[in-house]
Amino acid sequence: MQQTPVERSAADKERSKRPRESSFSAENWDLLSRFWHPIVYGSDLGAKPLPIRLLDQRLVVYRAGRRVVVANDVCIHRGAPLSRGWIADETLVCPYHGLRFDGSGRCVAIPPAGPVAHIPPKLRLTTYPVAERYGIVWTCLSPEPLAPLPEWPGMEQMNLQKVKLAPADWDCSAFRHVENFNDVAHFSFVHAGTFGDPTAPIVARYDVAPSANGLRRSMPVNQVDRDSFGKGSDQTTVMEYDYDYTLPFNSSLVISSPDGRDEYIYDAVCPVSSAKSRIFI
Ligand code: FES
Numbered sequence: 001m002q003q004t005p006v007e008r009s010a011a012d013k014e015r016s017k018r019p020r021e022s023s024f025s026a027e028n029w030d031l032l033s034r035f036w037h038p039i040v041y042g043s044d045l046g047a048k049p050l051p052i053r054l055l056d057q058r059l060v061v062y063r064a065g066r067r068v069v070v071a072n073d074v075c076i077h078r079g080a081p082l083s084r085g086w087i088a089d090e091t092l093v094c095p096y097h098g099l100r101f102d103g104s105g106r107c108v109a110i111p112p113a114g115p116v117a118h119i120p121p122k123l124r125l126t127t128y129p130v131a132e133r134y135g136i137v138w139t140c141l142s143p144e145p146l147a148p149l150p151e152w153p154g155m156e157q158m159n160l161q162k163v164k165l166a167p168a169d170w171d172c173s174a175f176r177h178v179e180n181f182n183d184v185a186h187f188s189f190v191h192a193g194t195f196g197d198p199t200a201p202i203v204a205r206y207d208v209a210p211s212a213n214g215l216r217r218s219m220p221v222n223q224v225d226r227d228s229f230g231k232g233s234d235q236t237t238v239m240e241y242d243y244d245y246t247l248p249f250n251s252s253l254v255i256s257s258p259d260g261r262d263e264y265i266y267d268a269v270c271p272v273s274s275a276k277s278r279i280f281i
């Protein structure tokens with residue numbers, strides 16, 4: 001029997017929650033929506049709700065007391081963007097008619113209706129799983145993530161110098177950014193003048209080993225003793241680079257130097273759209 005248009009649209013809705021204006025293919029969106037993604041540093045989440053875009057989905061993220069909530073950035077009443085609202089008494093207040101939502105996304109006050117006796121429990125925001133790890137708030141657009149959050153034991157090792165920068169927006173896909181972070185062949189060209197050695201462009205052979213949710217590899221890299229600002233000398237040192245890549249867009253890197261001044265860098269990428277990425281490094 002043929003489906004009516006209404007039945008067809010209900011079935012489509014069931015199949016994919018991909019936003020109508022999404023720049024991803026349906027296949028990519030459906031797959032990526034089932035992974036954890038970094039969306040904001042916990043320290044940047046203060047007294048105001050923040051607008052976030054993940055896989056073209058507009059989200060609001062807010063703290064309600066101790067809980068962090070990630071929800072669709074659209075009020076269930078008349079569609080106002082909740083990220084333009086504010087926090088009061090550990091609830092998110094919609095800027096249009098003042099409906100309030102608690103730390104579970106449930107509506108707990110409807111000011112224009114007065115102190116109503118009963119607010120139906122189903123009056124709630126569409127919320128998503130949230131986790132805070134390594135100072136980053138992560139979310140997943142599916143209730144059942146396909147893989148766990150990345151494990152970066154180096155973050156707890158006191159002997160490793162950590163690198164932390166403000167989030168950066170790149171005009172490229174998350175796939176392209178991950179390639180770049182894991183690519184050492186560009187050092188001699190793009191980073192000539194700082195740590196890249198223009199006289200040693202050949203990449204040493206290395207092995208790649210699968211890990212639980214990604215890949216690991218180690219390799220020697222000839223590095224000029226200059227920092228990213230060019231300070232230092234022209235002397236070169238062979239460093240050991242240990243990369244640990246975790247699906248879908250997360251990497252960590254330990255750079256070990258012979259003098260024991262080892263560095264730890266992580267690189268977590270939020271796929272904002274198919275052509276924009278927010279980098280947490
Ligand atoms: S649109 Fe949010 S309270 Fe009316």
Ligand SMILES: [Fe+2]
Nearest residue numbers: 078095096097
């Ligand atoms: Fe008005």
